[in-house]
Amino acid sequence: MKPGRIIIIFTTGLLAGWGLYGLAGPVRPVIAEPSTKADRTPIAKPTAKEDPRWSAFREKSRKADWGQMNAMLKEVVPGDRMAALEALAARPGLKGIGTVAIHLMEKITREWAAEDLDGAWAAAQKCQNEELREVMMGAILEQLAKTDPERALEMESTQVFSNNGIKSNLITMLQESKLRSGAADYIESIKRFPAVRTSSGSDEEFAGDFDFKLAADAVTALQKANDGNGPSSFPVNFMSEWAKKDPHAAFGWWAANPSLPFGDVNKVLEGFENHSPGSSTAWLVEKFQDPAMPREKLIAEWVDIDIDDLMPKVNTIAAALPDAQVADAFLHDVFVAKSEGVVEASAFALTGMSSPEARLAALRAMAAKYKSVDENVEMGEVTDEQLQAWGITREQAEKAIAK
Incomplete structure (x- = not known):
């Protein structure tokens, strides 16, 4: 997944509607009282008293490219992290500092959180610059979600952000982590939160005994009950992994049901080819002649690839009929x-x-x-x-x- 997965996903009051996700127990980091709008100080221009070292660091970040970011990261020792972050943010609005600098801020914060979660979280909460505070919190929560998504959600639920909305994709990360636990845990995780417009996820890992049919049925039922809305994201390799394991079951489910998000027949064929290399073309020739197949759906999805990739496949199948x-x-x-x-x-x-x-x-x-x-x-x-x-x-x- 690309750097900076922090995105605005949901809107006002969503946390309250979830009852703070139904989570119990105290939050382990020390949680400061959220500041009010009157307390919040916008990011300002650097003052004359600023340490020249950090002025130079900020100016370097303005001209840096992606290849220089890691070298700049090495300049920041643990004791200087907050000073570096404040220097990077000391401009009229975060949009003014550039994409490289934003990702540098996130990297500094994630390194800090990896070494000292409570210290990084406390520093973020004490930060008086609202935009910087939210960048830090988002980076910390994303770092924590890699190992403990439940705790990350718990911590996020305590925060009041400037737009009163969620600033990260922790729900997606939690749901993705449950794929590695099994279908039952995954289904529980997608039912736990309101259904939304599903976005494309990444290739994910699945438990060895993952019940693909059980999960596919659950996602389909969720979409049917919510006007097409479903999990926050869906793994793009769901159908291909299923077909790699059991191609006939995957294709049979696909033929009998509405297509899953980002799970068209080409994903089934991809998995079939991995399961039985070199045999997918002959199998597809057979399917195109089967009157029981949903032919219009099959062809509409099958041709939805780049024309240069499609033409030789079409010619091969036509010649085999x-x-x-x-x-x-x-x-x-x-x-x-x-x-x-x-x-x-x-x-x-x-x-x-x-x-x-x-x-x-x-x-x-x-x-x-x-x-x-x-x-x-x-x-x-x-x-x-x-x-x-x-x-x-x-x-x-x-x-x-x-x-």
């Missing part, structure tokens, strides 16, 4: 799904068809699909040479897409 009629039907569906209303976008599928009549039928089907939802249909930059190779005239093509 039993006859020209079956291959034309396959290419017809690929053309319509990939075109998005522009002939040029999936012209390669027309090229592979066996006759001008099959191509004109595909053009008419594309026009019918996209015009039914009031979307434009156009030729794009299809050349006369292409049309001639297809055995149709421009007039015939334009008439077909006009219907």
